[in-house]
Amino acid sequence: MRPNNFNFKNGILNVEDMSLNDVLANFSTPFYIYTKASILESCEAYLSNIESTDLVCFAVKANSNLQLLKILAEAGLGFDVVSGGELSRVIKIGADPKKIVFSGVGKTKAELAKAAELEIFSINVESSYELENIIELEKNPRVSFRINPDMSGDTHPYIETGKADCKFGISEVEAISLAKKYSPEEINLVGITAHIGSQITNTDLFLELLEKLKSLASQFEAYGHSIDHLDVGGGLAIDYKMENNFNPSELVKELKANVGNYSLLLEPGRSMVAQAGALITKVIGEKENGDRKFLIVDAAMNDLMRPSLYNARHEIENIIENTEDKESFTVVGPVCETADSFGDEFKLSAKADDHLIIYSSGAYGSSMGSNYNSRLRPAEILIDAGSYKIIRREESFDDLIKLEEI
Ligand SMILES: Cc1ncc(COP(=O)(O)O)c(C=O)c1O
Secondary structure, three states: OOOOEOOOHHHOOOOOOOEHHHHHHHOOOOEEEEEHHHHHHHHHHHHOOOOOOOEEEEEHHHOOOHHHHHHHHHHOOEEEEOOHHHHHHHHHOOOOHHHEEEOOOOOOHHHHHHHHHHOOOEEEEOOHHHHHHHHHOOOOOEEEEEEEOOOOOOOOHHHEOOOOOOOOOEEHHHHHHHHHHOOOOOOEEEEEEOOOEOOEOOOHHHHHHHHHHHHHHHHHHHOOOOOOEEEOOOOEOOOOOOOOOOOHHHHHHHHHHHOOOOEEEEOOOHHHHHHHEEEEEEEEEEEEEOOEEEEEEOOOOOOOOHHHHHOOOOOEEEOOOOOOOOEEEEEEOOOOOOOOEEEEEEEEOOOOOOEEEEOOOOOOOHHHOOOHHHOOOOEEEEEEOOEEEEEEOOOOHHHHHOOOOO
């Protein structure tokens, strides 16, 4: 039998001295749990290999909890935001506007005006109309062109963003013609950025991208623009099987060695927080239908959407092992969709009321959550130095309906 301590595989989520009994006793499931130590470790892996002129901007979409953002800001990170809401979140926790980049394929005029007013580090422009909307503001904010690099990340189609026919970015040809069309007096073009996609396992792609950005930079400079930074986006994979992890340090070192005289900017999301978080759920019951043995748990696709949306596989284990033989289960939630499944063939020895842990849920977990089926959003709990604190309380029914009128 395993002790009632978190002692996760390979030390990835390492809170060894933290007894879970307290947490399990005090919170109704499902809930998210994060470890500060693990988040700080990822920060260190990125930050220890850059200089003060470089910037690591956490992709807020991966996890937008205010307390986690605060930890990241205090560790020295900037932020990559993709909406006015995310921009407001990072301003709320006191982030330095000079460390914020604003990406996104459909920024509204109001969002652009807000970013310009805040004088953020860079508005990452994704189309010619967006550039025109920025010029109309007459504020001359710092802008970068987000290039569509026409590269494949060899990842799930829903998280490929760098292929020619994806909606993101501006083609290289169009970017060059915009750099030619608008003089440095008309636009303050200071950077070039691109994001190949997410969950990228081939790190050579980032170096290939960097070469593209460098070549474009010299072409933009030939039209008089002063490019100060190159931004290779985010996308570094994590190992959802939790056997090996990709080490950001090596990648950052190689990028630094090749970036030339430009500042380097990175926008990691998943690789910063995914392994620092888990979703804790309780077994409601078991049943058999056809050839399948189902374990029905109280977490569902509205809490963690990745398995339903991308067919993603998160490791699942009993928190407290029991001595009974393991069986093969399909683990599903209560939501009325067949897609509400965490996957087949999980080897578990669980029964009603047992707690399970769904690993690697710190990124694109709570931030993609919803209230589908009028389910209440779960609590989020942070483990820090052997104690825990609530960083988002669980939703109540009153929270759920407070904006509605009868
Ligand atoms: C522009 C941009 N930057 C950064 C990221 C973060 O990617 P990841 O979480 O894979 O590191 C994304 C994710 O979609 C993105 O679209």
